[in-house]
Amino acid sequence: MRSYFRQRTMQSAISLFGLVVLVFFLARLTGNPTDLLLPVDTPLAVREEFAARHGFDQPMLVQFGRYLLDLLQFDFGESLRDGRPALQMVLQAFPTTLLLSFWAMLISLVIAIVTGSIAAWRPGGVFDRIASLISLAGASIPNFWIAIVGVLVFSVWLRALPTSGTGTPWHWIMPVTVLFVRPCGVLTQVVRSSMIDALASPYVKTARARGVRSRVVIFGHALRNAMLPVVTVAGDQAAGMVNGAVIAETVFGFPGIGKLMIDSIMFRDFAVIQAAVMVTAVAIFVLNILIDLAYALLDPRVRHG
Amino acid sequence: MTGHLLEVENLSVRFHSRGKIVDAVRSVSWHLDRGETLAILGESGSGKSVSASAVMGLIDTPPGEILSGSIRFDGRGILGLSAKDQRELNGRRIAMIFQDTLAALNPVHTLGHQISESMTAHGIPAERARTRAIELLARVGIPEPERRFNEYPHQFSGGQRQRVMIAAAIAMEPDVLIADEPTSALDVTVQAGILKLLKELQAENGMGILMITHDLGVVAEIADRVVVMSQGEVVEQGPLAEVLGAPRHAYTRRLLEAVPGRHGYPAARDLSSEALIEIRGLSKYYGVSAGVLKTPTGREIKALDDVSLTLNKGEVLGVVGESGSGKTTLVNTLLGLVDPTKGEVLYRGKSMLGPGNREIARNVQVVFQDPTASLNPRMKVGRIIAEPWAIHRGVLPRAEWPRRVAELLEQVGLRPEHADRYPHQFSGGQRQRIAIARALALKPEVIICDEAVSALDVSIQAQVIQLLKDLRRDHGLSYLFIAHDLPVVRDFADRTIVMQGGRIVESGITAEIFEHPRHPYTQKLLASRPVEERMRGHITEPAE
Incomplete structure (x- = not known):
């Protein structure tokens, strides 16, 4: 029974990693949050400052790497809407x-x-x-x-x-x-x-x-x-x-x-x-x-x- | 008052299914006394189990309907008892065991529970039932009964499961034990052990045994009297020696005539020494691995171990062995379904293994045991037979197919118009003929018969063997004839190979093997089938 659990946990870990990758990139396919969250007439400087604060200005792979590192510490980041920790909202x-x-x-x-x-x-x-x-x-x-x-x-x-x-x-x-x-x-x-x-x-x-x-x-x-x-x-x-x-x-x-x-x-x-x-x-x-x-x-x- | 223990009189039972009416039995009468064994002998569809189901109150209405008749047990009418009264009788005074033990035992309960249940259902306290169940397990020959009490059906072998079924059945010391084909699914050596156990138990407690079977060998071994049934009617009944020794009814005579092993050995023929299939040092090992990473444990199961054999042109080579002997792995390797660990398989000197052997594969065809499973139920017979031509293109132009299908159907004793029907419209024997026609479609030189007649009733079995013989004569076919049943091989094979645990333990001319077996396993196999010998005794020396 114990070997069964070990096996299942390993399988689950592999699937979860696949999901992590998929969710990250799929979510970013749906559009740029900077455009959506800020009013249409926001000055360019403010836009850039917003993107830099949330890391959206970085290359996709760098964003992904940082996301993975945070994940390992159970840090899912903060909500863009109200700044609360994302995990806390979900839980x-x-x-x-x-x-x-x-x-x-x-x-x-x-x-x-x-x-x-x-x-x-x-x-x-x-x-x-x-x-x-x-x-x-x-x-x-x-x-x-x-x-x-x-x-x-x-x-x-x-x-x-x-x-x-x-x-x-x-x-x-x-x-x-x-x-x-x-x-x-x-x-x-x-x-x-x-x-x-x-x-x-x-x-x-x-x-x-x-x-x-x-x-x-x-x-x-x-x-x-x-x-x-x-x-x-x-x-x-x-x-x-x-x-x-x-x-x-x-x-x-x-x-x-x-x-x-x-x-x-x-x-x-x-x-x-x-x-x-x-x-x-x-x-x-x-x-x-x-x-x-x-x-x-x-x-x-x-x-x- | 007739004084018989169990008596069935003029019983007629009808089943309604999907608007069709089937008269399962018509005016069946028989009786059973204390301490005797009555056999109801019949082929599939003869209605041999129906009266026993009526005795146990197992015929549900609908779909069943008891038209007429009476059943008396211990002087009391028991047909149409209330559910409660029937429960009082079932298990306590009349017990029953069944054929397919894996299905007949509940997979999710321990065997101990199931034996105890036949006692607790009749008011025995659980603790006493447990003690008695362990005693019973020991009595029927299960080693370590205390430990095995808590195990489940799938952890037991087929023979052991039947012993457990018997233990549960005799728990309340019933007056009557009904055994519905109790040994049909078992290997011959195991079969003999079960019949012996039943006889011993009968001697101990004097119960009457009703043995329902299609197997004349079992009847000859155990019965005192015989009821022969055909198509829902009793055609003949009487003492064993009379029925087997001087059968009065034509059906019984046909049945006896069809029993394999009665006609001596196949006449010695001049066999060519032209080798068709040569198997050299064939081995198949399955590694036993464990854990997450499936690391090999170093242990191996040798399904086939250094098997060598030669099949010559025009020859019938019998391969005999019980379950686990390696027969199936041998066939699968020959068909290229399994890659061997070592060794080679040659067809006319060329390797049959590996890719690019399609042309060779054409010359070796196979007929499997279960024609219901090996014929696609959604295809018409004509298409089933023509399928080999669709796979091996260029063998036969499409325009020729219908004519050739008709020819093949006639060759196997069916009619050309059968090509338009579906497999389910045929009987088991006819379906096996269709499978043979399909095997013949590519004009092979060799046909592998993998238990090809094992699932058929004896009379049908004899007809199919006759067909195989005719085809050999007309087309010079060779057969690799694989069976667990010795008598069939004895009738048909020129040479016989006996397999055990993946190895060939003995091989030689069939008559030699049967008359002078050298290997202890062969001797055991033959000894566990004394029934044919006994039966021959009955047949050649009619009752005095």
């Missing part, structure tokens, strides 16, 4: 997004496991057909549409839910909904199909031939095996939540990392973009390791392989 926004994703994922999994298992019990039955239709719809509807329609219906027409902010639990309902619908639809379908396979498997037949109770057959034997593909897909969906968070947080003015990223991109706030991308990437690497661990926990064949 402040991060827990909000984490919590948002956590609730969305938890709700997705609970609904998917319950619905998918019941649907698998009688494939082609009434419940299965309704569940399949709804989950397919959930997996296909774009989340920005849900966000906009949600605001229109619940905030504008019904005036039941707030449109932005994080003050009360009511503020969380719509953002969480926007995030969970899609993973929930996808996961329900995965649970359903892997549960159908598991229930038809020879080991379920063996358990029945032993006189094991139906409840134990379903939860102890079938569901445990059916969870393996679900864990993999849930991991993918969780990583994909960053995309959803960008939309949900932007639409609902939710102060998470997604909104921070969008704002920083609009502003060419390089240091914050870089810090946000790096923190997200590290989070996704950690998530992947957790998923591998969960998988090894569920499947002894992985543990011994």
Whole structure:
């Protein structure tokens, strides 16, 4: 297990370095921050002074070298907008997004496991057909549409839910909904199909031939095996939540990392973009390791392989 | 009251699937008494397992439907019991073991848990179940039972898994043990051990055994009485000696006729000494590496170790070995799928290895074990057979393809119009014929048969072997015939090579190998198949 961690950390380090390079140059492809941040009529001398202060006058490779050196000391630089350390801004926004994703994922999994298992019990039955239709719809509807329609219906027409902010639990309902619908639809379908396979498997037949109770057959034997593909897909969906968070947080003015990223991109706030991308990437690497661990926990064949 | 322990009477079961109705069994009757072994013998699709599933309450409605009949166990009707009553019976009084042990055991639970479960499900406290499970593991011959109690199915060999299945089945000392093809997936030496174990257990606790099998050898070895099934009906039943010695039904006679190893050895033929394939000192080692950097540990697995052999023109060379003997690596090396560590493979004196051997490759074709897997399900048969011509351009002009496909189909005993169908529309035996037609497309000199008949029912097996013989006669083909099954080789091969652990341990004229095996492993292989001998005993000396 320890060699596994060493291996994973080394792989992650290589990928992270690639990401560092990519983010740095891609961000600079989008335009010159000097033009964007300073008023149009700023005198040339002021412009040059601004560029020199932030190092924008240096050759690209020198900028890159300095950026790397700073990174090694966990210094992502300062925000161009308000001068706060970029990392600090990102870490402040991060827990909000984490919590948002956590609730969305938890709700997705609970609904998917319950619905998918019941649907698998009688494939082609009434419940299965309704569940399949709804989950397919959930997996296909774009989340920005849900966000906009949600605001229109619940905030504008019904005036039941707030449109932005994080003050009360009511503020969380719509953002969480926007995030969970899609993973929930996808996961329900995965649970359903892997549960159908598991229930038809020879080991379920063996358990029945032993006189094991139906409840134990379903939860102890079938569901445990059916969870393996679900864990993999849930991991993918969780990583994909960053995309959803960008939309949900932007639409609902939710102060998470997604909104921070969008704002920083609009502003060419390089240091914050870089810090946000790096923190997200590290989070996704950690998530992947957790998923591998969960998988090894569920499947002894992985543990011994 | 008839007094039989388990009795099935006039059972008819129908399955509905996708609008089709399949009558799986029609009016099947049989009975089993304490301490006896009843074999239900049938080929695939004969419905031999259906009545056993009905006994265990494993036929779900839908798709199944029990049309008529009754099942009595210990004097009590048990067909259509409530789920609760069925659970009382299953595992406690009637237990069942299955063929594919890797699939039939739950991969995520320890074997100890699964054995204990067959006791805890019937109210035995967990601690006592554990103690008993360890005793049972020891009883069925698993070394170090305490430690292995906590291991998972994939950590056991196939034979050991079947022993564990048996341990779980006998945990509650059932009156009846139903064994559904328990040895079909196992090597012959392992198979013999399992059958011996079942007989010992039966002698100890007097349970009745219902053995469901397609293997006449297993029947001859273990059964007291036999039920022969074909197409959902019982065609014949009676004491073993009667059914095997004086079969009354035509189907049983055909089945017996088809058993390999009954017709003596292939007649000694004048073999040419023109060598087609020569293998010299072929070795394939796999290094064992460990850690992040995959540093070699210096340990090596010798999949093939200094193997030399010659295949002459017109000859059938049998290669026999159990799993792990190196058969598969040998085939893969010949096909260029694996690069050997050492040694060379010559075809008519030219190396077959490395690039630029396409012309040579044309002359050596292969037929694999599983025709379902080796034929592309999305291609029509005509295209499958024509594919070699698409790969080796210039062999046959495109306009000629349909005519030649029709010819090939006729050669392998199919009809020209079959070219327009898909593989799934054929039976297993027919699919293997299609695979043979494809192998013939390039007019090869050598066909490698890699377990080519192992997955087929005996009667089909015999037909495919006959086809291979006819093709050899008509086209002067040579075969490298690889099998784990001795009797088939005995019927067909001129010379036989026995492999173990990557090495050739014995080789010679087939009759010599079978009559006077010199190497202990060959002797063990032959000894673990006394069943054919016994069966021949039954057949040549009809019941008194």
